[in-house]
Amino acid sequence: MKKYDVLIIGLGCAGYTAAIYSARYMLSTFLVGAVEGGLGITAAEVGNWPGNIDITGPDLMENFRKHATSFSEVTHKNAWVKKIEKTADGFQMLLDDGETVEGKTLIFAMGSNKRHLGIPGEERLSGKGVTYCATCDAFFYKGKDVAVIGGGDSAVEGAAIAAQVAKKVYLIHRRKDFRAEPYWVEKVKAKENVVFVLENNITEVLGEQKVSGVKLAKPFEGSDTINVDGVFIEVGADPATALAESLGCTVDTKGYLSVDAAMRTNVAGVFGAGDITSGSNYFAQFVTAAGEGAIASNSAFNYVQAGR
DSSP states (O other), X not given: OOEEEEEEEOOSHHHHHHHHHHHHXXXXXXXXXXXXXXXXXXXXXXXXXXXXXXXXXXXXXXXXXXXXXXXXXXXEEEOOEEEXXXXXXXXXXXXXXXXXXXXXXEEEOOOEEEOOOOOTXXXXXXXXXXXXXXXXXXXXXXXXEEEEEOXXXXXXXXXXXXXXXXXXXXXXXXXXXXXXXXXXXXXXXXXXXXXXXXXXXEEEEEESSSEEEEEEEEEETTEEEEEOSEEEEOOOEEEOOHHHHHTTOOBOXXXXXXXXXXXXXXXXXXXXXXXXXXXXXXXXXXXXXXXXXXXXHHHHHHHHHHHO
C-alpha cells in the first residue's frame, strides 16, 4: 500500500488550496471528499475574491479543482471518509468504498454542515419544498411564493437570488437587524417582491405531500401562517468536526477545531484549515479558507521534513 506524505479531507476552498501547496512542496498528496466544491458551490455570486470582480461559486470552485488536480503529486478521489485511526508512524483512513489509505500527515478541511431548525414538518418535507440552499434551488420556484429563513449572508443573498425568479419572497428573521454584509442587505431591500418578516421565526413547516406554508411564532399582518411553496432554511452552519474529534483533536467552546497560528491541532501531524477551524477569527470566507489551507500545507511540509 502506498503511503502518502499528506492526506487532505475536504474538496472545498481550503482543501483544494492545501493540495496545491502540498504538491508544489513535492509532497505526495491524497485529496478526498464527498462533495466537489463544498459549500463554495452554493455561492451564486462571489464579489470579493481578489482578481475576479464577478465570478460564481461553482465557477471559482471548478477553477480550484482544476488547479489542484493538475499536479501529478495529487491523487484525487470522490468518497466519504468513514474512519480514521492513528498508526505507529502516521494515519490510516477507511473510505466508504472499502479502500484504505495511509499518510504521514493529515489536514482536516471538511468545512461545515448546514444547520437545521429542528421544527415539526422540516425533516418530513425535506426535498419536498424544504431546502437548505436558496441559491441552488431558487430556479425550481419560478413564479411561486417562497420563504427564506435567516439573517446572515447566505439568507440575505439567497433572498436576493430567489427574488429574481419567485413571485414573492418572505425573508423571515428573528431579529430586527441583519448580520449580512451591507452589500447584500441593500441589494435585497431594492427588490420589490421581497417582504420582510422581522423579529419573528417559524415554528412549523406546513404541508402534507409538499410544502404549503409556514407557521409563525407570532402573527404577521393578522395571521400566524404564510402560504408558500418553498422554504429555504439559511440559519448558518456547524463545523464538521466529528472525524477530527474521533482522532482526539480538541474543539473550542463554539465547536470549532482548535488550531494555533500554524494550523496545528493538539494531535501531532494533524492540521486544520477553513471553516472547520477556530482560525481567522471565525471569518468564513473564500480568502480565509484559502489562506489557512496554504498555512496547513506549509506546516505539514515542515513536519514531514523534520521526520525524514
